[in-house]
Amino acid sequence: MKITERQQKLSELIDEKLAELNLPEEPSLLYDPVRYTLNLSGKRVRPYLTLIGCGICGGNVQEALPAALSIELLHNFTLLHDDIMDRADTRRGKPSVFKKWDSNTAILSGDAMYAKAFKQLQQYGHSEYYSKSHYRTILDIFLNSAETVCEGQAYDLMFEDQSDVRIDEYIHMIEGKTAALISGALAIGGAVAGAKDSILDELRFVGRKAGIAFQIQDDLLDAVADPEKFGKKRGGDIIEGKKTYLTLLALERCNNQQQKQLQKILSDNKSSSTDVDSIIGIYQDLNIIEDTKKAVQYHYQEAMNHLEQFEDSDYKKEIINFFNHLISREY
Numbered sequence: 001m002k003i004t005e006r007q008q009k010l011s012e013l014i015d016e017k018l019a020e021l022n023l024p025e026e027p028s029l030l031y032d033p034v035r036y037t038l039n040l041s042g043k044r045v046r047p048y049l050t051l052i053g054c055g056i057c058g059g060n061v062q063e064a065l066p067a068a069l070s071i072e073l074l075h076n077f078t079l080l081h082d083d084i085m086d087r088a089d090t091r092r093g094k095p096s097v098f099k100k101w102d103s104n105t106a107i108l109s110g111d112a113m114y115a116k117a118f119k120q121l122q123q124y125g126h127s128e129y130y131s132k133s134h135y136r137t138i139l140d141i142f143l144n145s146a147e148t149v150c151e152g153q154a155y156d157l158m159f160e161d162q163s164d165v166r167i168d169e170y171i172h173m174i175e176g177k178t179a180a181l182i183s184g185a186l187a188i189g190g191a192v193a194g195a196k197d198s199i200l201d202e203l204r205f206v207g208r209k210a211g212i213a214f215q216i217q218d219d220l221l222d223a224v225a226d227p228e229k230f231g232k233k234r235g236g237d238i239i240e241g242k243k244t245y246l247t248l249l250a251l252e253r254c255n256n257q258q259q260k261q262l263q264k265i266l267s268d269n270k271s272s273s274t275d276v277d278s279i280i281g282i283y284q285d286l287n288i289i290e291d292t293k294k295a296v297q298y299h300y301q302e303a304m305n306h307l308e309q310f311e312d313s314d315y316k317k318e319i320i321n322f323f324n325h326l327i328s329r330e331y
Contacts, residue, residue, distance in 0.1 A: 006318050007048060010061070014047045017065050018072065021116060033097045033109035034116075037076050040092045045214075046185040047072040052322075053186035053203055055315035056307075059193025066120040067188045070142060073117035075181055078149055080110035085157065086240070117142075124192070138191045141200075145184030152176020159243050167248050171212060178218075179211025202310075206303045210323060213299035217329065219244035220292045223280055225330055235276030241266040245295065246288050247279075253286045300327050 003011070018038050023031045047068035054064035082088070083096040084103045090096055097106040124130045124138050155173040159165050186203040195203070222237045223246060237244050250262060262282060265275045283289050300323050310316050 004321060010048055010051050011044050014044050014068055017069055029105060030108055030112055033101055033105055034112055037097060040094055046075050046181055049185040050189040052315050052319050053189025054193045056310050057190040057193035057195040064189045064192040066123045067192050070117040070120040071185045073113045074146055077110045077113040080106045138188060141184050141188045141191055145180050148176045148180035165243050170248055174212055174215040175208060178215035179208045182211035183207030202306055206306050209299045209303035213296050216245045217296045219246055238276050238279050239271045246283055246292055250282055250286055250288050258282050297327060
């Protein structure tokens, strides 16, 4: 994905501030995994959108840095815990904290990041430039985002044992698990800038639609992306028997023979690369891949349509450009 000059500068600013976090040398079991996680090659999408959310509302992006860091810390906290629940060996192409250390360490280090996220937000509570009401709005967005992510994760776990998950139920789940933090990132940036409630609602909508598109796109890339770029083996979701946008759409369209094959492979913990090829073949036969691409484009376009509510600015151009690049991302 091509990086714009502004995005590069904002990303560097985010990385610089993350590097300045107070992470003591001891206890090393607590803070080494935190350092390790934050040094992995993440996209920094959420903190970047926090700064954009502030800028598009006319605020000073420097003032949104603590909020941006809090969102990134919250995001990484959820990833550490997700990897435990999924028993994932890798994260961003490297060993997960769960794999490199153990589950107890991953839980503890994730909790430390959650605490650090709140410490970032405390800066607004301690500042004389932010009223009690202003600080409450910022904190409410953060907490609502965290709560909704947990709800989304709970639905995801429930779906593992549910055989008749519908597409609309899946969309509702990813609105929590993935979209809530993207939505919250934009909104919290706008809140730092002092945007009124109606503007914050628009930012939430933009983020929610972009988050839905982002997750459906991840589902798609799992099946079609270059594993070296994507950082995961091809068809990992299929091998793990995960319910994704593609599998649910295929189950809605397939004939009895295809249904039996899909369900057999998805329920088999020992699926092979040949099984993955078989499933992707079914996707192609049912036009699942092309229709999934259309769904991704639809949700990104919905997000961009709502950006028309905002006055023209460099930050508005930046986020439109960013979404356009996300549509064509390969990892």
